[in-house]
Amino acid sequence: MSEVNSIPFGDPTHAPFWDAARNKTLVIQNCEACGQYQFYGRPFCLQCHSDRVVWKKALGIATVYSITSVRKPWAAGFEPPYSVALVELAEGPRMMTNIVNGNAKIGDRVRVTWRERNGFPPVPVFEPDSSK
Amino acid sequence: MHKPIYIAGVAETALGKVENQSELSMAALAAREALAEAGMTLRDVDALFTNYMPEVGADLGSVRVGEYLGIHPKYSECSDLGGAAFEFFVHHALVALAEGRCECALIVYASRQRSRRNRPRAFNADSYSLTGQFEQPYGLLMPISQYALMAARHMHEYGTTAEQFARVAVSARKWAALNPKAWARAPLTVDQVLASDPMSDPLRQLDCCLVTDGGGAVVVTNAARARNAAKKPIRVLGVGESQGAFHVSQARDLTTTPGAVSAREAFAMSGITVRDVDVFEPYDNFTSTVISQLEDVGFCKKGEGGAFVAEGHTEPGGSLPTSTMGGGLSYCHPGALGLLLLVEAVRQLRNEAGARQVPDAEVAVAHGIGGPAFATSATVVLGRD
Numbered sequence: 001m002s003e004v005n006s007i008p009f010g011d012p013t014h015a016p017f018w019d020a021a022r023n024k025t026l027v028i029q030n031c032e033a034c035g036q037y038q039f040y041g042r043p044f045c046l047q048c049h050s051d052r053v054v055w056k057k058a059l060g061i062a063t064v065y066s067i068t069s070v071r072k073p074w075a076a077g078f079e080p081p082y083s084v085a086l087v088e089l090a091e092g093p094r095m096m097t098n099i100v101n102g103n104a105k106i107g108d109r110v111r112v113t114w115r116e117r118n119g120f121p122p123v124p125v126f127e128p129d130s131s132k
Numbered sequence: 133m134h135k136p137i138y139i140a141g142v143a144e145t146a147l148g149k150v151e152n153q154s155e156l157s158m159a160a161l162a163a164r165e166a167l168a169e170a171g172m173t174l175r176d177v178d179a180l181f182t183n184y185m186p187e188v189g190a191d192l193g194s195v196r197v198g199e200y201l202g203i204h205p206k207y208s209e210c211s212d213l214g215g216a217a218f219e220f221f222v223h224h225a226l227v228a229l230a231e232g233r234c235e236c237a238l239i240v241y242a243s244r245q246r247s248r249r250n251r252p253r254a255f256n257a258d259s260y261s262l263t264g265q266f267e268q269p270y271g272l273l274m275p276i277s278q279y280a281l282m283a284a285r286h287m288h289e290y291g292t293t294a295e296q297f298a299r300v301a302v303s304a305r306k307w308a309a310l311n312p313k314a315w316a317r318a319p320l321t322v323d324q325v326l327a328s329d330p331m332s333d334p335l336r337q338l339d340c341c342l343v344t345d346g347g348g349a350v351v352v353t354n355a356a357r358a359r360n361a362a363k364k365p366i367r368v369l370g371v372g373e374s375q376g377a378f379h380v381s382q383a384r385d386l387t388t389t390p391g392a393v394s395a396r397e398a399f400a401m402s403g404i405t406v407r408d409v410d411v412f413e414p415y416d417n418f419t420s421t422v423i424s425q426l427e428d429v430g431f432c433k434k435g436e437g438g439a440f441v442a443e444g445h446t447e448p449g450g451s452l453p454t455s456t457m458g459g460g461l462s463y464c465h466p467g468a469l470g471l472l473l474l475v476e477a478v479r480q481l482r483n484e485a486g487a488r489q490v491p492d493a494e495v496a497v498a499h500g501i502g503g504p505a506f507a508t509s510a511t512v513v514l515g516r517d
Contacts, residue, residue, distance in 0.1 A: 008259075009259050009265070010259065010260065010265050011260050011261075011262075011265070014265060018265075039381070040262055040265075040266055040381075065285070065386075066281040066282070066284045066285040066288070066386055067281070067284060068277050068280035068281055068284055068332045068333050068334075068335075069330075069332070069333040070271060070272075070273055070277060070331075070332045071329075071330040071331055071332065071333070072253075072273060072331055072332070074253040074254050074273050075253075075254040075255075075271035075272065075273060076254065077271070078271035082271060084270050084271060084272050084277050084281070084332070085281075086281055086380055086381060086386075093381075094381045094382075095266065095381050096266060096267050096270050096272075096379070096380055096381050097270060098270050098271070106284065106285070106288045107288075115269075117269070120259070123269045123270075125270075
């Protein structure tokens with residue numbers, strides 16, 4: 001437990017999310033009772049309130065729902081301009097992210113990649129997906 | 133019909149850059165002035181509502197302010213609901229007054245965020261929190277980027293343009309030119325807004341509200357006590373509130389704020405409609421949110437807010453005088469603007485607004501949004517008796 005990337009990060013509900021992130025795998029919760037996907041995680045399904053929520057590997061494909069290019073150097077560790085985006089995963093839920101390795105606009109298809117962080121698990125970011 | 137409840141006194145604190153007072157002394161002076169308008173003193177205050185005074189301390193804020201004022205209210209609230217908190221407070225005060233739990237509710241607030249330069253620009257969230265895990269790692273400018281994501285989506289869905297956003301700033305500046313207390317009064321053009329510094333696309337510097345010191349006080353009371361007011365009491369015709377999401381990813385819709393619900397609730401209570409409104413005081417923290425608020429309250433259809441502003445309706449002489457003191461964009465934005473929306477609405481209805489007075493104003497709406505715009509909203513419909 002002394003490795004750098006074992007520094008505690010996240011709350012207990014999201015331990016499976018960050019464990020998967022350490023292996024650069026994006027997981028989101030799926031309800032085995034009603035099929036609904038949700039992100040972030042909860043102890044039960046918000047749609048049908050069943051306990052039978054499990055973390056499943058996501059397709060890692062998303063559509064840009066909204067995007068902004070940040071022009072001011074006020075966030076630690078970020079050099080403007082950089083893109084902050086809200087993406088809609090193929091499974092349905094939306095998540096906050098950055099668009100890296102190119103530009104994207106609303107409606108564009110993007111795919112997950114990972115940004116390493118010093119001392120913390122990698123975070124999912126997205127890049128333009130030119131494949132069909 | 134609910135028991136009649138009134139705003140019987142209002143006051144602004146010193147505004148702009150306030151270096152010779154503390155937030156507490158500013159709040160105390162505004163409280164005394166608003167209570168004098170209501171024909172009361174601090175000794176009459178039995179309900180206290182406050183929040184967002186960074187010098188005072190975030191915890192137990194109403195206790196700290198009550199202590200400073202030397203009062204011991206039997207109804208106390210310092211809810212954290214964003215800049216709209218003061219419209220929520222009118223709602224909560226109305227319920228408490230109507231139930232007879234109190235008779236004189238003081239809502240008071242002051243901030244010296246400009247002088248103290250203590251406004252946060254980015255998150256500093258616990259890595260255990262949802263914000264720390266799922267928003268902070270992406271470098272949002274808080275709250276500009278959240279609002280930028282809303283503005284970008286509004287442009288995408290409805291064809292709203294940067295020029296239309298800029299018209300909101302130009303409209304507010306035209307009103308500010310008529311208000312000697314406004315911070316920014318020099319003429320402003322659409323081209324100047326479009327040429328201002330990019331912040332988080334599509335929002336530019338002049339799409340963003342001011343960062344100033346300021347605050348104010350509002351006294352809410354029942355009909356019996358309002359009869360003794362020194363100035364004309366203004367009736368609270370309707371109030372409504374609603375909440376959405378804190379995190380952008382959880383917002384159901386980025387182009388509709390909870391104001392659609394809070395306004396519907398407030399107008400249902402009031403028995404009047406948006407067609408009866410003479411003055412609109414939205415929470416103009418960004419130009420883009422005014423467009424969403426015009427739509428959500430129902431002055432135009434969803435998606436038509438940009439065109440509504442571009443047609444000049446919100447400007448002096450327009451069909452819907454909006455942000456008549458110059459708003460957060462040009463008059464004052466002390467971190468939580470909601471209280472000053474109430475002050476201006478009351479002054480318009482009392483015919484006290486000087487060069488910016490809207491002729492024959494009988495109904496005014498103070499409409500607050502808070503947090504990121506999809507987070508909270510509360511609407512107060514006010515009318516002359």
